[in-house]
Amino acid sequence: xxxxxxxxxxxxxxxxxxxxxxxxxxxxxxxxxxxxxxxxxxxxxxxxxxxxxxxxxxxxxxxxxxxxxxxxxxxxxxxxxxxxxxxxxxxxxxxxxxxxxxxxxxxxxxxxxxxxxxxxxxxxxxxxxxxxxxxxxxxxxxxxxxxxxxxxxxxxxxxxxxxx
Numbered sequence: 272x273x274x275x276x277x278x279x280x281x282x283x284x285x286x287x288x289x290x291x292x293x294x295x296x297x298x299x300x301x302x303x304x305x306x307x308x309x310x311x312x313x314x315x316x317x318x319x320x321x322x323x324x325x326x327x328x329x330x331x332x333x334x335x336x337x338x339x340x341x342x343x344x345x346x347x348x349x350x351x352x353x354x355x356x357x358x359x360x361x362x363x364x365x366x367x368x369x370x371x372x373x374x375x376x377x378x379x380x381x382x383x384x385x386x387x388x389x390x391x392x393x394x395x396x397x398x399x400x401x402x403x404x405x406x407x408x409x410x411x412x413x414x415x416x417x418x419x420x421x422x423x424x425x426x427x428x429x430x431x432x433x434x435x
Contacts, residue, residue, distance in 0.1 A: 277317055284310040297343050301336055308332035322396040342422060360428050367421060374414065 284307050291303035308331040316324035403411055 273317055276313065280310045280313040280317065283307075284314065298340065301339050301343060304339075305332045305336045308336070322399065338422070342426060345426075356428050363424060363428075367417065370417065374410065377410070 287303045287307035287310060291300045291307060294300040294303055309328055312324045312327035312332065314324075315321075315327055
């Protein structure tokens with residue numbers, strides 16, 4: 272049964288991510304991303320990490336996607352970016368992608384260096400909180416600042432200048 276659910280959640284997750292990437296409407300893309308986050312929560316539940324599964328669904332599929340939809344509704348994304356801002360947006364996207372890849376690499380390296388800490392964190396919510404606020408406080412805060420900067424940058428890049 273678990274194997275069938277694994278393949279089901281994996282297929283739904285991959286399909287939802289592909290649909291999100293290929294979707295032209297940003298609101299639909301955000302909804303596809305909610306489905307991908309929810310299926311990833313199911314995968315975490317199958318891996319024996321119910322806390323991570325619930326956090327994945329509540330935080331990512333709930334709170335963050337509501338924030339994304341709010342930003343999408345407040346800006347006019349149909350008009351697109353002017354030519355001069357496209358270059359800046361591409362450079363910012365490449366920079367943020369490189370920073371995100373570096374962060375993923377550091378996180379993967381820390382899991383390889385101390386796998387017992389990762390195993391403890393995957394099981395007990397108290398251990399997750401302790402690791403997050405004692406050992407990984409700065410990466411956690413830097414990640415939240417990056418997400419906020421990306422949101423503010425997206426709003427600034429697509430905001431129209433007032434002609435008055």
